[in-house]
Amino acid sequence: MKIKTFGQKYQENNEKFDERINKFIESVEVLDIQLSSGTYGDSSELSDSSTVLVIYRDNPLNGSFY
Numbered sequence: 001m002k003i004k005t006f007g008q009k010y011q012e013n014n015e016k017f018d019e020r021i022n023k024f025i026e027s028v029e030v031l032d033i034q035l036s037s038g039t040y041g042d043s044s045e046l047s048d049s050s051t052v053l054v055i056y057r058d059n060p061l062n063g064s065f066y
Helices: 012-023
Strands: 002-005 028-042 045-058
Touching: 002 012, 012 028, 012 045
Parallel strands: none
Antiparallel strands: 002 045, 028 045
């Protein structure tokens, strides 16, 4: 079992963020996906940040073994 953490890059739109995660999970056996999000900044300029944790096993069909 392994983990991969994805953090949404500064000003990265949701579609690009999803694309990076989807590309990764196509090549592994996903066991679980967890999402964490939060906001930062002050009342004049709030930003949000998302982190996705993918728990997975290497997919033997792709030639990756432990």
